[in-house]
Amino acid sequence: MHHRRLYRARKAVGVIIVILMVRILLETSSRYKSSEDPISLDVATHETKKQIPTNKATKPIHLSNGGGGFQKRYADSPFRKQMGGGPLPLDTADFLQSETMWKYLNDTCIEEGHIAEWQYRVPYVILLGAMKCGTHALTESLWEHPLVARNRYWELHFFDSDKPVRTEKGIHAHQTRTAYISAFRRHSPEFFAQLDNNGTLNDKKKMIVMESSPRYILNSDRIPQLILCTVPWVKFLLLVRDPVDRAESQFRYLYASRLATGKPMVDWQRWIDDDLRLLQVAGVLQAKTRDEERLAWKRYQRRPNSDMIVGRGMYVLQLLDYFEIMDQYNKSRSDMLVLQSERFRRHQQSDYNNVLQFLGLPPFALQNVTGSIHATHHKDEAVTAMPGSIKEQLKHLYRPYNKRLYALLKWRKDLRWDETQVARPQQ
Template identity: 25%
Template sequence: NPNPNPDPNPDPKVVELNNQAKHFVTNFGDEFRTHLIFDYVDEAAPAELRFPRMPEVRLEVGDELRQTRRSIDLRREAGTGPSAPHFLIIGAQKAGTTSMYEYLAQHPMVIRGRRRETHFLDWRWREELEGRPGRQLEWWARFYDEEAHHRYPSLRAGDSTPSYLLAPHLAVPRLRAMLEHGRRRMPLIVLLRDPAKRAVSHYRMVTDPSGTPAQKRTRGTAWLESDLSTLVEDDIAALAAAGVDRGVRAAEVDWDRFQSQYLEKMPNNHGSHSLVLRGLYALQLRPWIEAFGRDAFVFVRCEDLTTAEGVQAEVDRCVRHIGLRPHKLDNTKASNTRSYDRTPGPAEARLREYYEPFNQELYELLGWGEDKWW
């Protein structure tokens, strides 16, 4: 507490009582004083936190700061930041998207949305707001903590909906219209996995008898009575009928035909579909890259997330892509994994044969060397 009987003519001074949750400062005078707390940055700190790269906040006379344990924002900048989401994880399903979202959520400048998968660009698109990108952006922001992002514009939040990659005919034009309206960019993150293993994992997830009623509804029931080999052959045949076949490069696919005969027939309320298509990464990525440019993306192989060091390195790449400084992860364990017999069967062998030329096209598209091949 301040001295109850101070000297009537004291020299103005600063007294600080700081015990974590309580902070009180007085200078025993009637004039403003500058209160400075000096600290130092340890030499072991990342280069981004040391001079001359350390972050700065420059104040003008009369500026007020809004400071939390995670952020520092100027009060006058409230509401000036872009609305959430600030980055997208667009796919692929069963390639580590849940884990990446959880890793990024450990960053002090990232806060979670009300949903991890908003499905705003596909299942939850507001048809009545078609042609009004500003209103669509406002609706999308409702999946996030709007008050926090208004008060603290330096905070970030992401949407992790892996079905976006699968549906470029829906997601790409919708996202592009909103970004052009807001004159902003959107960092995009794509996780990719050996497509044969991805398909097996997808099938095991959808046919898993465990789970909540809501999870089972989202997975769908269409595959419960079918074996994996039958589903693989059925989807390969459906793709061929729509003009997607071995020997046909992604750039040569007739998209109008593919869209009308395959994409537009996909269900929009469950995940029991497109078993083989989801692993044709080059085909799905081309419309995205053509629309937003290669620099909008960072690509992560699921196989590079198998060690703590690998996880940290890949998350650091994603964090920098979002525009934040790297942060050491507290937990590098994978999320949303399940146990099943991983012995390769005939269906996986068939998938591996089918995907081989499509994988080669992906390696060319992304500039991947042999060390990244499946």
């Protein structure tokens, strides 16, 4: 009786193991041999596995870029042990100064594997942000172009997720690219529909794919390395807006979403003061040299769960990070086009023509895009309007950063926010 039960149990375990093995085999083959993708990635993936043994020392470490996930990862991190196992001391200078967590941010790019011709279009261009500067309007206008594939969602946020593959040896380009392409298969089916069975592009209409993720510019301490290691050919687009107006738009947006979900709203002054304190503790405001400033910005980015309402408007710090990394990757700075949001709103078609020229796309007359995409107005404008005193405080704070931005981008006088009265959009 006992033997019979043992025999049945063993048999059941055997059957389960066989089922599991078959499932794993099926999943692996469908991942790499999707019928949509006639180019088999098996060989390259196999080579990759050989080169990066999955032992403990080189286990992939997924790092997110701020947000709640950080707290979860912190729970198992060596850093937690060092801090005595207690909760993450969010507000201590010690945490912000510590570089323990950063040791995993190894910027070495491990590159191998074959890249097919069509992959250079996935994506061809990335819109980096900035948040609340008209990214929806620019995305929509690019999607209108017959040679730009329309994506399913506005934003993909691949490089600020935990999907890029990092090992202790560095960023793994091939594995990250494979994950990126598979995200685009869901995100941009229109592009993949034009691949024929041999994996070549249909000659009649060679489309390109764009990605738009407004947080990429903010996380400038780590995203450019990830992007340039994974898709080094890509072109960058960036929209910037008077940082004071940008902050006001972000506040209105947050106000509306908090109101909709019944959450209490913090007041303007506290919101600004909290972020100023973080900028101060991280050392951004006091940095004397570019090296100090770069490190301070990195520290500031390590602070999870912050809206970064002030820091987001310090565009020059973020752009300098991008340019410096582009230099390191021997990528021409002319592969970055920065548009001024206010100008784009007023001269949409002419700025659009410049964008098309920058991308090497044929001219196209915009049909639908107006200057009101994703506008965040609130019926209670008196509550959401930025108080005059804060406006002055921020104007003063941003002035030197804006000045550096104008110099970096060689902006004409009529584009400069605090030197001339840049025409404000009509509400």
